[in-house]
Amino acid sequence: MTSAQSSNSNVPENDFNLLEDSEDADNHTSASTATRLSLQFQLDESYLGQRIDQVAATVWSDFSREKLKQWMQAGHLLVNGNIVKPKYKCDGSEHLTLDVELEAQTTAQPENIPLDIVYEDDDILIINKHVGMVVHPGAGNPNGTLVNALLYHHPKSAELSRAGLVHRIDKDTSGLLVVAKTLEAQFSLSKQLAKKSVYRIYDAITYGTIIAGGTIDEPIKRHPVDRIKMAVLPGGRDAVTHYNVKERFQNFTRVQAQLETGRTHQIRVHFMYLGYPLLGDSVYVGRIRIPAGASETLTEALRGFKRQALHASKLGLVHPRTGEEMMFEAPWAEDFAALVEVLRKENKAY
Template sequence: MTTQLQQSSSENTDFLTVMIPADLGGARLDQAAARLFSDYSRERLKEWIQQGHLLVDGKVLRPKDRIVGGEYLTLQVVLEVETEAQAQEMPLNILYEDDHILVLDKPAGLVVHPGAGNPDGTLLNALLHHCPDLKNIPRAGLVHRIDKDTSGLLVVAKTLPAQTYLVAELSEKNVYREYEAVVQGLLVSGGTIDAPIARHPHERVKMAVLNGGKPAVTHYRVIKRYRSHTHVRVELETGRTHQIRVHFAHKGYPLLGDPVYAGRPRLPKGASPELVSALQQFPRQALHARRLSLVHPDTGEQMSFESPLPQDLIDLLACLNQDVKTS
């Protein structure tokens, strides 16, 4: 049986009505709602049921109550303020934007979310200024993140349905994310790092490879080897906190410039003063989110984006190239 939604709007509130098909007879209300209103997460639908915003034939039921089939569900889509963060005018390098998503290129040094030590001046604050309606979307539509000192691409959901879709796509590993990095040491060839990651047991600002951690898989290929460093292309299969940084440090090839996981920079024998300065003074982990591919949540179009390497990484690679030529 084909299920058809009817939609009406009043004062910026959407009302959706649908008849429960016979094949959902006997299902829990929250399970049926998740199937029929798939633009919204099951958790949010459960909240709306409990708050009386999702009715069954005009009646308030509990999420666990069973439905028969043939009843009418009426959903009042209630958007509430999800963040207390303040909007702040800041420059954003937006590569693409429509009514559903935006894709931006984040510079190194910009924190993504407010937190301890960074109450404002973050990407989230800038997004709220650019698009005030993002206050009604959890985390202002940020469905994934990159570290403060990592540069590159991020996608932002501008609606709840787009957010639900993108979170599911990330969970199902359907969003392609490719990075470029410079690691210390000489990698012989590409490979895969499959090692679980969890919070470090003693240093709370760090993550670590630990038994019992969340599954984490990183694929990498060698772009170029230098005398004591390797330029690599990295593909994320999962998206754990600090995943690339932790995995390469665990393997013995920490990212150049990483203040948390790398330790002192490794200098090739007989390095020129220029290279020594470049390696010792590189101000951040040498990591850039280079490519992002996804299926658009509304049109179904396959979309791909690319961010050129920032100037600090271009200059670093130039120094490493020059060292190879003159050694």
């Protein structure tokens, strides 16, 4: 177990205080496990006139419309206890039930990789991800990922899409993320993220001296030339980052950033856009920048820091089963803490 802490206080101690009040994720009820799924949903008048296959795809969006149609035709998805055709038009009062044996949702293999578990119960898992761990298998990273570790730690996660992941953090970013252990928990957490009620705070060190905090509200999309990068560009997806200055050095600034949205590389791209890129970010900055007159100690520390200076330090959410507000905190990774100490001694502000 890490020294990260969890608490159930309603108001977290921080400068943002933006943990939103959250309703229950939806009106699902279930007696599900990850393998055998038994879900219910009560329609209301907002669904009047819609086709049942469209409604089912909205209600249970983790599954494809085609898969839901198959379950409907096989009698696994019932309307008021009856089998209906996908084109059935709803009157808004129907009771839907879905009872099915789930198939494996991933081809990734379980691997006995140690996990730094901050909190775990029957519904969720809070992980303090270490630097260098890829979250999901992909090109160039077929194994050794967090998903491989999750499949070993909790084998039933194989029946969940993305092995229960609802959000990600970059390979070289350390810190907290939440994983669902049941489909119902995954529904709830995904909806909380969509409603922007999952509270996520990151600690970062930027180049340059930032005078004051603020909000960056700029759209992000894939870079048109360098496909590894993201960029602030018209027509991108909405992206909002709130930030506060926590500590100023002579040539650097330690900030806390709170995500309102969760776009790829959001914090890295937004601070690059401001003109204060993250220290150590090889993708968006390239070579390390050594301040003029830097001491040997500072120079060695900067050159030895081989990643973007970013740590997911706080995570707040509403528990998908109990409705309890929960807040988790993870200490800085060792390299991040060591870097801050060097900056305090060797790059003190005037």
